[in-house]
Amino acid sequence: MPRFYITTPIYYVNDYPHIGHAYCTVCADFFARYHRLKGDATYFLTGTDEHGQKVEKSAAKEGVTPRQLADRVVERYHELWRRLGITHDDFIRTTEERHERGVLAVLKRLQEAGDVYKASYQGPYCAGCEAFFLEKDLRDGKCPDFGHPVAVLEEESYFFRLSKYQEPLLKLYAERPDFVLPESRMNEVRSFVESGLKDLSISRSSITWGIPFPGDPGHVLYVWLDALSNYVSALGFGSEEEARYRTYWPADLHLIGKDILRFHAVYWPAFLMSAGLPLPRHVFGHGWWMKDASKMSKSFGNIVDPRPYLEEFGADAVRYFLLREKPIGTDGSFSDEAFLDRFNADLANDLGNLASRLSNLLESQAGGRVGRGDGSLRARTFEALDAYHAAQGLFAPREALEALWALLSDLNKFLVEREPWKRAGTPEALDALSEAARSLRLAALALEPAMPGAARRIQDALGFGPTDFVNARWEDRPSGRAAKLAGLFPRVDKREYFGRIREGGTATRRNGGKEGTMEDEKKPERQPAPPQAPAAAPADPPGEPAKLSIDEFRRVELRAGRILEAERVPKSNKLVRLIVDFGTERRQIVAGIGKKYAPEQLTGKTCPFVCNLQPAKLMGVESNGMIMAGNLEGEPVLLQFLEEVPPGSRIT
Ligand code: MSP
Secondary structure (H helix, E strand, O other): OOEEEEEEEEEEOOOOOOHHHHHHHHHHHHHHHHHHHOOOEEEEEEEEEOOOHHHHHHHHHHOOOHHHHHHHHHHHHHHHHHHHOOOOOEEEEOOOHHHHHHHHHHHHHHHHOOOEEEEEEEEEEEOOOOEEOOHHHOEOOEOOOOOOEOEEEEEEEEEEOHHHHHHHHHHHHHHOOOOEEOHHHHHHHHHHHHOOOOOEEOEEOOOOOOOEEOOEEEEEEOHHHHHHOHHHHOOOOOOOOOHHHHHHOOOOEEEEEHHHHHHHHHHHHHHHHHHOOOOOOEEEEEOOEEEOOEEOOOOOOOOOOHHHHHHHHOHHHHHHHHHHHOOOOOOEEEOHHHHHHHHHHHHHHHHHHHHHHHHHHHHHHHOOOOOOOOOOOHHHHHHHHHHHHHHHHOOOHHHHHHHHHHHHHHHHHHHHHHOHHHHOOOHHHHHHHHHHHHHHHHHHHHHOOOOHHHHHHHHHHOOOOOOOOOOOOOOOOOOOOOOOOOOOOOOOOHHHHHHHHHHOOOOOOOOOOOOOOHHHHHOOOOOOOOOOOOOOOOOOOOOOOOOOOHHHHHOOOEEEEEEEEEEEOOOOOOOEEEEEEOOOOEEEEEEOOOOOOOHHHHOOOEEEEEOOOOOEEEOOEEEOOEEOEEEEOOEEEEOOOOOOOOOOOEOO
């Protein structure tokens, strides 16, 4: 029986899962469900990466142990995967004993191959990426991946002879050009290896939160050697029970984000070659989600939390949007506007209306019976399914769904042409309805990996029981009667939705669209009401404007911020989107000063900003603060400082 082993990256437990994390896992779930429906022996692994400096640091900041932090955050992942309908077969945590056993078994093989030695190492080290870089790879003296600052670090360390694998890796890429997908990423990886590989430090003595290096407890294993080994440790590699490892390894697909390609396409195969283990079939580096065309980042306050969307629209809609909106290999932008457009056009209209109209007509005109039909949609349906299967084979969710939507569009046209509602009860009408139902039923089966809930409901509503790709036939007899399916994806009134968001009165935006923070988790559910109401402030004398106490005024957090970037908000002549440096953080702030000031006039200026306003959305763009401006006869006037002030300086 064909088998399919698919993995996601294991996620760091130093923060909340966001839409980017959800994306990778939803895509992996889409592929895993598809292979199960094809009858392949499928194994889908995800998990959490719990060791290393990032987690150690975040835990210290929170005042908890790394283990406590991991235990708390891992629950967030379990919860999100449950709500998204993720069907992983296993969830590995790198703090589990089975994992440590697997990692040490990998390391032992590297040592036995003579590929591990101890030496002193000095070089630029990026704490953010937990990696040493070569001087030549730095970008403007900063880490090439994220622009984090680097510091020269000297450490005694164990090294892996990565340099020895430069040629074997290049040979691998030449012999198996689809080892790395998409093709453009293969080219990046190849150039990286061609530019020369140095031996890789695989231990750290500066941190303690990790797997102790065997025989040298002053060192812990480098977090990436630890983390990458999860793909085999979860299968029981290194334990007495290696049956699962023997069944599923090598992996068919490591699905990862483009930022961690080097680890998976260079280091991991080199480790495996050294260990004498088979290599995975494909490593796919998917593109990233941005928010309203900007990079998502905590400091911009624009990280998209999938939970409110799940609450309001359900798992099927969120999964569909993620899979359909952007090609998997490239970056894409998440926005409420795009989400609602897809929801209304593709789900409410194309799919929902079709399913409801068809099931309704079948029920009312044919007593719920789907007949044999006249075969007129058969070829078109299989043509669409072939395109769908081909896209699945290329790991292309968007294209797979496009093939199905092209079919839905043809089904809608077919019904409009045949107008069965005008010829109720005639054999022609029954044929038309039966054809459309048979076609939609097979489309719904193919939709299952993307939208398991809706897909099953549609098949049920057409009177067909569960099936899979092996058993489904065009001529299958329905197992029951068709019955009207209503309210599958009720259309969203965009105006009402955005109005609600502006007022912050919906579940979706109760938190102002702001990502949850670790702080939320520490807060008790709800503070009991204080035993006594605080003494009321003295009332203002009638007729006089209210006066603020100095303490009240100080609650406004005014700071100096330096405008790093400014650009117009599309479709607005007033709004400008600013990226503002406050010393320790950067924020996105939207200002209504665009009629008076051009973006070029703003870049580089240091101005006062209100920093503790609740986040707000202006024309769909999130703003995390407000620039201070006077109002002179209706025109904004920016304030500036007489002297140079460092960004972030507190004014109140
Ligand atoms: N722990 C490592 C992976 C070890 S795998 C052996 C790690 N974790 S992570 O939590 O930082 O990232 C996990 C995945 O999320 C990565 O594949 C990364 O590309 C992905 N994403 C993080 N932000 C993303 C977007 N904005 N969009 C899409 N995916 C993104 O790296």
